[in-house]
Amino acid sequence: MSAYNTNEMMTVAAARRLGNGSVCFVGIGLPSKAANLARLTHAPEVVLIYESGPIGAKPSVLPLSIGDGELAETADTVVPTGEIFRYWLQGGRIDVGFLGAAQVDKYGNINTTVIGDYHQPKVRLPGAGGAPEIAGSAKQVLIILKQSHRTFVDKLAFITSVGFGEGGDHRKQLGLPGAGPVAIITDLCIMEPEEGTNEFVVTALHPGVAREQVIENTGWQIRFADNVVATEAPRAEELEALRALEARTAAAHGQLGGEE
Amino acid sequence: MAELLSLREAVERFVQDGDTVALEGFTHLIPTAAAHEIVRQGRKDLTLVRMTPDLVYDLLIGAGCAKKLIFSWGGNPGVGSLHRLRDAVEKGWPQPLEIEEHSHADLANAYVAGASGLPFAVLRAYGGSDLPKVNPLIKSVTCPFTGEVLAAVPSVRPDVTVIHAQKADRKGNVLIQGILGVQKEAALAAKRCIVTVEEIVDDLQAPMNACVLPTWALSAVCLVPGGAHPSYAHGYYERDNRFYQAWDPIARDREAFSAWIDTYIRGTADFAAYRAKLAQQEAN
Numbered sequence: 424m425s426a427y428n429t430n431e432m433m434t435v436a437a438a439r440r441l442g443n444g445s446v447c448f449v450g451i452g453l454p455s456k457a458a459n460l461a462r463l464t465h466a467p468e469v470v471l472i473y474e475s476g477p478i479g480a481k482p483s484v485l486p487l488s489i490g491d492g493e494l495a496e497t498a499d500t501v502v503p504t505g506e507i508f509r510y511w512l513q514g515g516r517i518d519v520g521f522l523g524a525a526q527v528d529k530y531g532n533i534n535t536t537v538i539g540d541y542h543q544p545k546v547r548l549p550g551a552g553g554a555p556e557i558a559g560s561a562k563q564v565l566i567i568l569k570q571s572h573r574t575f576v577d578k579l580a581f582i583t584s585v586g587f588g589e590g591g592d593h594r595k596q597l598g599l600p601g602a603g604p605v606a607i608i609t610d611l612c613i614m615e616p617e618e619g620t621n622e623f624v625v626t627a628l629h630p631g632v633a634r635e636q637v638i639e640n641t642g643w644q645i646r647f648a649d650n651v652v653a654t655e656a657p658r659a660e661e662l663e664a665l666r667a668l669e670a671r672t673a674a675a676h677g678q679l680g681g682e683e
Numbered sequence: 684m685a686e687l688l689s690l691r692e693a694v695e696r697f698v699q700d701g702d703t704v705a706l707e708g709f710t711h712l713i714p715t716a717a718a719h720e721i722v723r724q725g726r727k728d729l730t731l732v733r734m735t736p737d738l739v740y741d742l743l744i745g746a747g748c749a750k751k752l753i754f755s756w757g758g759n760p761g762v763g764s765l766h767r768l769r770d771a772v773e774k775g776w777p778q779p780l781e782i783e784e785h786s787h788a789d790l791a792n793a794y795v796a797g798a799s800g801l802p803f804a805v806l807r808a809y810g811g812s813d814l815p816k817v818n819p820l821i822k823s824v825t826c827p828f829t830g831e832v833l834a835a836v837p838s839v840r841p842d843v844t845v846i847h848a849q850k851a852d853r854k855g856n857v858l859i860q861g862i863l864g865v866q867k868e869a870a871l872a873a874k875r876c877i878v879t880v881e882e883i884v885d886d887l888q889a890p891m892n893a894c895v896l897p898t899w900a901l902s903a904v905c906l907v908p909g910g911a912h913p914s915y916a917h918g919y920y921e922r923d924n925r926f927y928q929a930w931d932p933i934a935r936d937r938e939a940f941s942a943w944i945d946t947y948i949r950g951t952a953d954f955a956a957y958r959a960k961l962a963q964q965e966a967n
Contacts, residue, residue, distance in 0.1 A: 451760070475710060487927075501862060512788070547769045552787050559809075
């Protein structure tokens with residue numbers, strides 16, 4: 424087994440959550456990388472849908488933008504962007520929404536809009552994109568992002584896309600069709616919503632990661648599930664597929680895959 | 684019937700100060716040449732609508748053409764921030780920019796509603812999101828049949844839409860292929876529509892069910908090869924990823940940006956001259 428880094432662990436752990444044959448609405452950047460890794464390893468029949476219009480995209484390299492030409496060329500069909508959101512997402516045909524985030528809180532709510540006051544922003548982020556409705560309407564949601572004090576915060580300045588809102592049954596009260604986020608996958612661990620409170624707690628630690636590291640890199644008082652399991656280290660075939668994908672991407676674009 | 688015009692004449696005639704303008708194209712077929720021409724002609728006080736402002740609106744905002752931006756995702760794809768957009772929002776340079784912010788699903792539906800001649804769009808959206816708190820135009824409507832509360836947003840109905848496409852025939856019928864984004868909806872939602880194309884041909888040879896915009900639904904068709912650069916035109920050229928990266932340091936600095944548009948846009952007569960100057964600079 425070759426050595427691996429924490430980013431590779433994160434991507435592999437996220438890819439494993441996608442079942443073969445599931446229909447996945449993919450965000451650009453880390454979600455796209457993990458979803459394509461899943462397609463190239465254990466889930467060859469996963470259906471990847473990008474908001475620009477491709478349905479069933481099978482890119483050989485990671486797209487830099489959400490509408491790269493290869494997504495269209497390799498797709499089963501390409502439909503208008505309005506149709507993606509109207510028929511396929513709102514119509515209830517998406518099993519998994521796969522999202523990145525700038526910041527996340529303990530209830531899996533996502534901020535991609537602004538740091539500081541909305542009208543006097545400290546940092547203006549890109550904004551919503553497709554995420555609010557993916558978070559609402561996909562049957563379940565996976566969130567992938569690197570863990571730090573700045574990204575895992577106690578209180579979001581702005582909720583762009585909802586997870587469990589204020590926790591408990593708040594999401595149910597909002598009347599959203601999808602079940603919400605089922606996991607947050609980071610470079611340190613996997614968090615899942617605790618039954619009842621729907622607060623995200625650590626359920627798996629990646630190999631070599633101590634609890635203290637997770638605590639230090641979380642902006643709220645992170646809790647651990649009663650039974651925390653150890654994430655299986657990346658297998659040789661997973662690492663090979665991931666590195667080959669990244670090498671093809673770098674050769675094609677002269678840079679790594681895009682981050683939304 | 685669309686007139687076959689130069690881009691200069693089309694912008695002179697169909698884009699006015701104070702207009703609501705949509706330059707659409709979802710990462711594909713972004714009408715860059717038209718944005719340049721709007722800068723050259725010094726249009727002011729535009730309300731710009733676009734799902735992904737991208738480099739074209741960073742340019743128009745930094746050049747002082749815009750008073751308001753309606754959008755749903757404002758980044759430089761694969762690179763990072765749109766610095767001119769951020770500078771306008773955060774620091775009010777070169778002038779304050781009012782923003783009206785939506786989600787993609789919302790704006791896509793709003794274009795569909797605009798093309799459908801409806802005053803608003805209805806969709807299942809924004810549950811639990813803070814966006815409706817900062818955008819008072821995001822409202823709700825109760826379904827008269829089921830009682831479900833749904834989001835209601837005003838339709839997008841631009842004074843003028845500009846899109847780029849692969850080809851037109853000599854009558855001005857336009858064929859678009861590949862990722863379509865909201866181009867068709869944006870074209871049909873607008874009072875006037877300018878289409879720039881890669882080439883003009885005798886016969887579109889459009890397959891059945893292809894996306895064809897008939898000439899009688901358009902105002903002008905302009906031949907502008909390469910007019911979507913640095914985005915791509917499927918079947919003609921690929922996305923220029925290096926340009927997107929090179930834009931970051933240009934747009935990051937006010938002086939560098941101003942010098943760049945003075946040299947490359949205000950300092951060139953048209954898009955062909957711009958391309959020649961850019962090629963010359965890249966060769967050096």
